[in-house]
Amino acid sequence: MPTNAPSPFVRPYRPADRDAVADVCVRTAHNGGDSRAIHPDPRLMPTIFAEPYCHFDPDLAFVLDDGAGRAVGYVVGTADTERFVKDCRQVWIPLVAERYPAPVAPPRTPSEEMIGLLHHPERMLLPELVAYPAHLHIDLLPPWQRRGHGRRLMGALLDALHRQGVPAVHLGMVTANTAARAFYDRLGFHVIPVRNPGPLTYLGRATADG
Secondary structure, X not given: OOOOOOOOEEEEOOHHHHHHHHHHHHHHOEOOEOXXXXXXXXXXXXXXXXXXXXXXXXXXXXXXXXXXXXXXXXEEEEOOHHHHHXXXXXXXXXHHOOOOOOOOOOOOOHHHHHHHHHOOHHHHOOHHHOOOOEEEEEEEOHHHOOOOHHHHHHHHHHHHXXXXXXXXXXXXXXXXXXXXXHHHHHOOOEEOOOOOOXXXXXXXXXOOOO
């Protein structure tokens, strides 16, 4: 990058970031890569994995600003997964169900499978995760990866959770995404054994360092 280019920085999410955050989500939703060929509807993946967090927990949403006002990465989360699931069931699903109706048959496409996940937020409530009440999602556009920005985003969220008195946080990552696993390992996350985890690996750590 040119030496006079604006410097990227982490800042709180703003409602004006919605479209940029959605774009980041879409371009990283397939094992860390672009999901548009698999999920043609550009609102689907953000509706599940980004927008409800910004809606219910905006104080736990942070973006990487490219220095010119555009979000090129984000971290979102919730301090209380049980409460988040209730909010999704009672508020979020009714807001989006007209666009994404509840499935009435087994899924035939990857997008139909994702819509099934949208309508089953209770999937997030696993007994093995009770000691890790918060959970998160983090994504960066490829040009901004491996430059320390992910660590800074994660630090912003962990600090915010710690200030709220939340002891620990978890995430579920697609096991095949080995690059993401290496990133989480460097940040001190450890495997949480979960019975029948499917394609996911669950990781957790304390919100405080040390």
